[in-house]
Amino acid sequence: MEMATFSVSSATIIKDSLSRTSLLSTKNRKPLLPLSLCLTLKASNSTLTVASMSYDKQLAAAKNAASLAARLCQKVQKVLLQADVQSKSDKSPVTVADYGSQAVVSVVLQKELGSASFSLVAEEDSGDLRKKEGKETLRRIIELVNETLASDGTYGNAPLFEEDVLAAIDSGRSEGGPSGQHWVLDPIDGTKGFLRGDQYAIALGLLDEGKVVLGVLACPNLPLASLASHNPQDDQEKVGCLFYAQVGSGTYMQSLDGSAPIKVHVTDLDNPEEASFFESFEAAHSLHDLSSLIAKKLGVRAPPVRIDSQAKYGALSRGDGAIYLRFPHKGYREKIWDHAAGYLVVAEAGGVVSDAAGNPLDFSKGRYLDLHEGIIVTNQKLMPALLKAVKDSLNEKASSL
Ligand SMILES: Nc1ncnc2c1ncn2[C@@H]1O[C@H](COP(=O)(O)OS(=O)(=O)O)[C@@H](OP(=O)(O)O)[C@H]1O
Ligand SMILES: [Mg+2]
Ligand SMILES: [Mg+2]
Ligand SMILES: [Mg+2]
Numbered sequence: 001m002e003m004a005t006f007s008v009s010s011a012t013i014i015k016d017s018l019s020r021t022s023l024l025s026t027k028n029r030k031p032l033l034p035l036s037l038c039l040t041l042k043a044s045n046s047t048l049t050v051a052s053m054s055y056d057k058q059l060a061a062a063k064n065a066a067s068l069a070a071r072l073c074q075k076v077q078k079v080l081l082q083a084d085v086q087s088k089s090d091k092s093p094v095t096v097a098d099y100g101s102q103a104v105v106s107v108v109l110q111k112e113l114g115s116a117s118f119s120l121v122a123e124e125d126s127g128d129l130r131k132k133e134g135k136e137t138l139r140r141i142i143e144l145v146n147e148t149l150a151s152d153g154t155y156g157n158a159p160l161f162e163e164d165v166l167a168a169i170d171s172g173r174s175e176g177g178p179s180g181q182h183w184v185l186d187p188i189d190g191t192k193g194f195l196r197g198d199q200y201a202i203a204l205g206l207l208d209e210g211k212v213v214l215g216v217l218a219c220p221n222l223p224l225a226s227l228a229s230h231n232p233q234d235d236q237e238k239v240g241c242l243f244y245a246q247v248g249s250g251t252y253m254q255s256l257d258g259s260a261p262i263k264v265h266v267t268d269l270d271n272p273e274e275a276s277f278f279e280s281f282e283a284a285h286s287l288h289d290l291s292s293l294i295a296k297k298l299g300v301r302a303p304p305v306r307i308d309s310q311a312k313y314g315a316l317s318r319g320d321g322a323i324y325l326r327f328p329h330k331g332y333r334e335k336i337w338d339h340a341a342g343y344l345v346v347a348e349a350g351g352v353v354s355d356a357a358g359n360p361l362d363f364s365k366g367r368y369l370d371l372h373e374g375i376i377v378t379n380q381k382l383m384p385a386l387l388k389a390v391k392d393s394l395n396e397k398a399s400s401l
Contacts, residue, residue, distance in 0.1 A: 061112035070218040101187035122172025178210035178364035186337040190309025205340030210364025215344030245348035267319035275322035276302040313342025317349035327374035
């Protein structure tokens with residue numbers, strides 16, 4: 001890990017509404033860094049020197065890994081969408097893409113950063129692929145992974161064999177936790193969207209001492225222009241976004257084919273009546289009735305925008321919508337790979353992500369998030385009103401049972 005030092009003439013330590021401490025430049029009130037990531041604070045000659053972690057090298061590797069995995073997924077989705085109806089009901093393409101994407105990310109990260117202390121918390125494992133029925137799927141995955149790595153020119157000199165690919169997939173069995181560094185990966189988030197030809201994301205985050213410090217979201221089908229001006233009829237529309245954020249450095253978006261990055265921000269809207277909100281496409285993943293009640297209490301006029309996957313976090317980080325509501329059915333436990341990357345992409349763009357009670361998300365507890373009820377996301381200005389609407393709606397729902 002590298003260290004970056006920077007100096008400011010005057011700084012204040014602040015605590016925000018979610019009890020996060022940050023170092024704030026007194027001169028322009030710009031947040032400099034979460035305090036947990038400042039290593040030394042030295043004051044001399046009225047200048048404060050701050051040494052902080054820099055994750056530039058990990059970020060470059062993560063962007064490469066997610067972009068290459070996206071290339072693999074796009075290839076599979078293209079074939080899938082051209083297939084006839086009968087073979088579309090066969091779920092194996094998504095399986096091949098899920099495993100293939102996980103293998104590519106694991107291989108690229110280890111080639112770039114070394115494998116000595118590599119730890120990955122990821123959705124898939126090779127259990128089914130090691131069974132006799134998994135052999136044909138495994139053969140297709142190995143082929144696809146090798147083709148994808150070779151297409152980059154950097155990684156493809158020596159082809160990977162069966163055991164290499166299985167090991168790469170299984171490197172994702174880490175339990176994560178509060179100490180050390182752990183990569184967090186959803187190789188395809190929004191598998192249902194992937195099958196429909198809609199939105200999905202390759203979501204890669206990095207935890208350091210239990211905090212998310214990097215977030216990369218590759219969204220191959222997300223339009224580069226705002227969803228607010230999206231025209232589904234326009235087949236010339238440019239799609240394929242890569243969002244990335246490093247803690248303390250803001251959020252950027254570039255096209256998956258490598259345009260210059262632009263800094264993005266959440267909306268600065270403060271009137272909920274003008275806000276639009278995102279929710280899961282799949283009613284099985286989030287209670288649409290509850291979101292609609294919350295939106296009504298807030299006075300939101302626009303209908304919900306339903307899209308799959310963490311593409312919702314990406315879209316929100318650039319102000320396409322103002323609110324994301326996620327209320328899974330009772331008993332569902334959220335996994336860290338469904339939120340880690342998206343969380344940082346939104347937080348670094350100025351947004352707030354919390355559970356339904358306003359508590360910050362805790363990614364340090366292993367593979368699952370312990371949450372109160374659901375996840376809500378919006379900007380700083382709208383959060384107080386949103387929290388109230390959520391509380392009132394949950395009470396109303398409870399008393400009607
Ligand atoms: N029952 C239930 N409740 C809540 N959430 C669930 C549920 N089942 C699955 N999942 C997770 O939802 C992930 C897909 O993200 P979204 O819900 O945002 O997208 S979608 O619109 O529903 O496709 C999806 O991620 P992937 O499995 O990576 O696609 C799941 O982790
Ligand atoms: Mg997921
Ligand atoms: Mg997934
Ligand atoms: Mg899944």
